[in-house]
Amino acid sequence: MPRSATRAATALEDLVPLGDTRTAVLLSTSGVVEWGCDTLDGSAHFAALLGGPEHGHWTLAPQGTGRATRSAWDGDALVLVQEWDTDDGSVRVTSFMPPQPAGSRLSRLHQIVEGLTGTVAMASHYAPAFGYGRLPGHVRWVARQGGTDALALTAGSVTLLLDGPGHEPAAAPGRGWSAEFTVAAGEQHPLTLTVGGSGTTAWPAPTPSVDLTATRRDWKSWASHLTYQGPYREAVLRAAALLRLLTVRETGAVAAALTTSVPEWIGGARNWDYRYCWLRDSALTVEALVRLGFLEEAARWRQWLVRAVGGDLEQAAIMYTLDGGRDLTERELDWLPGYAGSTPVRVGNGAAGQAQHDVYGELIQALVACERAGMPADPDVDALMVALGERICTVWRLEDAGIWEVRGPWRHFVHSKLLCWQGLDLLVGWASDRAAAGVPVTAPDAVGRWTQAREAIKASVCRNGYSEQAGVFTQYYGGRELDAAVLLMAPAGVLPPDDKRLVSTVEAVMRDLVDANGFVRRYRPRPDGAVDGLTDDEGAFIACSFHAVEALAALGHTREARTLFERLLALRTPHGVLSEMWDADRQQLTGNLPQGFSLWALVSAALALDPTAPSPLVRVPRHRRPLDAEASA
Numbered sequence: 001m002p003r004s005a006t007r008a009a010t011a012l013e014d015l016v017p018l019g020d021t022r023t024a025v026l027l028s029t030s031g032v033v034e035w036g037c038d039t040l041d042g043s044a045h046f047a048a049l050l051g052g053p054e055h056g057h058w059t060l061a062p063q064g065t066g067r068a069t070r071s072a073w074d075g076d077a078l079v080l081v082q083e084w085d086t087d088d089g090s091v092r093v094t095s096f097m098p099p100q101p102a103g104s105r106l107s108r109l110h111q112i113v114e115g116l117t118g119t120v121a122m123a124s125h126y127a128p129a130f131g132y133g134r135l136p137g138h139v140r141w142v143a144r145q146g147g148t149d150a151l152a153l154t155a156g157s158v159t160l161l162l163d164g165p166g167h168e169p170a171a172a173p174g175r176g177w178s179a180e181f182t183v184a185a186g187e188q189h190p191l192t193l194t195v196g197g198s199g200t201t202a203w204p205a206p207t208p209s210v211d212l213t214a215t216r217r218d219w220k221s222w223a224s225h226l227t228y229q230g231p232y233r234e235a236v237l238r239a240a241a242l243l244r245l246l247t248v249r250e251t252g253a254v255a256a257a258l259t260t261s262v263p264e265w266i267g268g269a270r271n272w273d274y275r276y277c278w279l280r281d282s283a284l285t286v287e288a289l290v291r292l293g294f295l296e297e298a299a300r301w302r303q304w305l306v307r308a309v310g311g312d313l314e315q316a317a318i319m320y321t322l323d324g325g326r327d328l329t330e331r332e333l334d335w336l337p338g339y340a341g342s343t344p345v346r347v348g349n350g351a352a353g354q355a356q357h358d359v360y361g362e363l364i365q366a367l368v369a370c371e372r373a374g375m376p377a378d379p380d381v382d383a384l385m386v387a388l389g390e391r392i393c394t395v396w397r398l399e400d401a402g403i404w405e406v407r408g409p410w411r412h413f414v415h416s417k418l419l420c421w422q423g424l425d426l427l428v429g430w431a432s433d434r435a436a437a438g439v440p441v442t443a444p445d446a447v448g449r450w451t452q453a454r455e456a457i458k459a460s461v462c463r464n465g466y467s468e469q470a471g472v473f474t475q476y477y478g479g480r481e482l483d484a485a486v487l488l489m490a491p492a493g494v495l496p497p498d499d500k501r502l503v504s505t506v507e508a509v510m511r512d513l514v515d516a517n518g519f520v521r522r523y524r525p526r527p528d529g530a531v532d533g534l535t536d537d538e539g540a541f542i543a544c545s546f547h548a549v550e551a552l553a554a555l556g557h558t559r560e561a562r563t564l565f566e567r568l569l570a571l572r573t574p575h576g577v578l579s580e581m582w583d584a585d586r587q588q589l590t591g592n593l594p595q596g597f598s599l600w601a602l603v604s605a606a607l608a609l610d611p612t613a614p615s616p617l618v619r620v621p622r623h624r625r626p627l628d629a630e631a632s633a
Contacts, residue, residue, distance in 0.1 A: 055133030089118020127176025
C-alpha cells in the first residue's frame with residue numbers, strides 16, 4: 001500500500017501523554033489524540049503521529065480553533081486541563097485516564113467539556129483507524145439509558161466504545177464520525193472513549209466525575225511517597241510520574257517509551273520501536289523510582305523479571321514484550337509516511353537478539369536498590385542475583401553490541417565492561433551485608449570469584465580501554481572514538497576523581513562531543529557506518545547530558561554541573577516531558593517519548609546535585625568529592 005503525502009508534523013513539545021498503566025495516548029495541545037494503542041505495545045488505532053488524520057485520530061476542540069490558550073497539569077496529578085478563549089466565550093476540557101482495578105481489561109479516556117463563559121460551539125471528529133492506520137472498524141451501537149447510544153467500532157481483538165454527544169458519519173465517506181454541540185457557562189458535556197476486547201460483553205456506563213475524583217486521589221496518594229524534597233522537586237516528581245506511565249500494573253513490565261519510530265533525526269532512518277521492556281531501561285527506571293520512595297512499581301517489576309528470565313540467564317533476552325514474550329520481529333509499515341516524513345516506520349525491534357553485557361550490571365544495580373530501600377528479600381530474587389554474578393564472570397571478556405545496540409560489528413565496549421565491574425562490586429557488597437546480618441546468600445567461593453573478576457575487569461579496562469595517544473577512555477578496546485556512556489565511570493567510583501585518565505576523559509567529552517547548545521552527543525556517527533552500522537546523523541542524547549551532570553558533580557565541579565542541569569530542564573516541554581534527543585540545528589526535541597532513559601537520568605542527576613537528598617542507594621563512589629568541593633577550592 002503506498003504512503004500518503006506527508007503533512008506538517010505536530011511538534012513533540014505540543015504532545016501530552018496520558019495513561020492508566022495499561023495503555024496510553026498522546027494528546028496534543030490542539031485537542032487531537034494523535035497516538036493510542038490497545039495496550040502500551042499493542043496495535044495503534046490512533047496513528048496520526050506517524051502519518052496524517054487518515055491514519056487515526058480523535059479531535060475535540062472549539063470549532064475553528066487551534067492550540068489551547070492554556071494547557072497544564074492539575075497539580076501533581078496527570079490530569080490535563082486545557083482552556084480555549086474564543087470570540088463567543090471560553091471553555092475548559094479536562095482529559096484523564098482513571099486507574100483501573102486489578103484484572104480489568106478496559107481502559108478509559110475521559111474528556112469533560114465545561115463552559116466557562118459565553119456559549120462555545122464545540123466539534124468532535126472521531127476517526128480511529130485500526131491496524132496502525134488501515135481499518136475503520138465494524139460499527140455497532142451499545143444501548144445507553146438517556147437516549148444517546150454509544151458508538152462501538154471493532155477490528156480484530158479490539159473494540160473502541162465512544163460515549164457522549166451523538167456522532168454521525170462524517171460528510172466524506174470513510175472519514176470517521178462527527179458531532180457538533182454547544183456548551184454554555186456552567187454546563188458540562190463528558191465524552192468517554194473505552195478500549196476493550198472484542199469479546200467484552202459488559203460495557204458499564206462511564207462515570208466521568210466519579211473517575212476524576214478517583215484519579216486525583218490516586219495521584220495524590222502516589223505522590224505522597226516522594227522522599228525527595230530538594231530544590232528540583234517539581235521536575236523530579238513530574239519525571240517520576242511520567243516514568244509511572246511507562247509501567248504496566250498487570251504484568252510489572254516497564255516500557256522504554258510510549259511510541260515507535262519517532263525519528264532521532266528528522267528525515268533519517270534511526271526510527272525504532274521503544275514500546276518494549278528492555279532489561280536495562282526497566283532496571284534503571286525502577287532504580288530511579290526506588291530512590292525516590294516509590295516501591296510499588298519495583299515490587300511488580302522484580303516478579304516480572306523472575307518470570308521473564310525463566311530460570312536461565314544464558315537464554316535471557318535483552319528485551320521482551322510487556323507480557324514477557326520474546327517475539328519482537330522487526331518489520332516496516334510501508335503505508336505510513338512517518339513522523340515529518342521520516343521512514344521507515346518500524347514495529348518490533350531487531351536488537352532483541354543482541355548480546356548486551358551491561359544489562360547484568362544494571363539489573364544488579366536495581367535489585368540492590370530495591371533491597372536497600374526496605375523491600376523484603378525474596379528467594380527467587382536472591383537466586384537471580386547469584387546467577388547474574390556468575391553470568392558476568394562468564395561473559396565479561398566477550399564482545400557485544402553495547403548499550404547503543406550497534407548494528408555494525410560487535411566490540412569490546414568500555415561501557416559494557418564498566419557495568420560488569422559495577423555489578424560485581426555491588427554484589428560483593430550485597431553478599432557482605434547479608435553475611436553480617438547472619439543471612440548469607442551464597443557460598444564463599446562465589447564471592448571470591450566475583451571479587452577476582454571485578455579486579456580483572458578493572459585492570460582490563462585500564463589497560464585496553466584507555467588510549468595513551470588520545471589521552472582518554474575510548475568507546476571500545478583499540479579504538480579512538482569517544483563515547484559519552486563512559487562518563488558513568490566518574491560517579492561509579494571505579495577510579496578516584498583526581499585520576500588524570502578520568503579527568504581527561506570527562507574534559508574530552510565536554511569539549512568534543514557537545515553540540516552548539518553545549519548538550520552531549522552519545523558519540524559521533526561516522527558517514528561510513530563503521531561504528532553503529534548506520535550512516536545518518538543524530539542530535540544530542542539527553543540522558544548523556546544528564547550523565548555529564550553526574551560526572552561533573554563527582555569530580556567536584558558542582559557549579560558547572562548545576563548550570564548544565566538547569567539548562568537541560570529547560571528542554572522539557574511545558575508539561576515536563578522529555579524525548580530521547582535534542583536537535584540543536586532545529587532547536588527541537590526528537591525521538592520517542594516520553595523517553596524513560598531521559599527521565600530516569602534526570603532523577604539521578606538531581607539526586608547527585610542535592611546535598612539534602614537521601615544518600616544514593618547504589619553507585620555510591622567510594623572516592624567521591626564532597627558536593628561543595630568546587631566552592632571551597
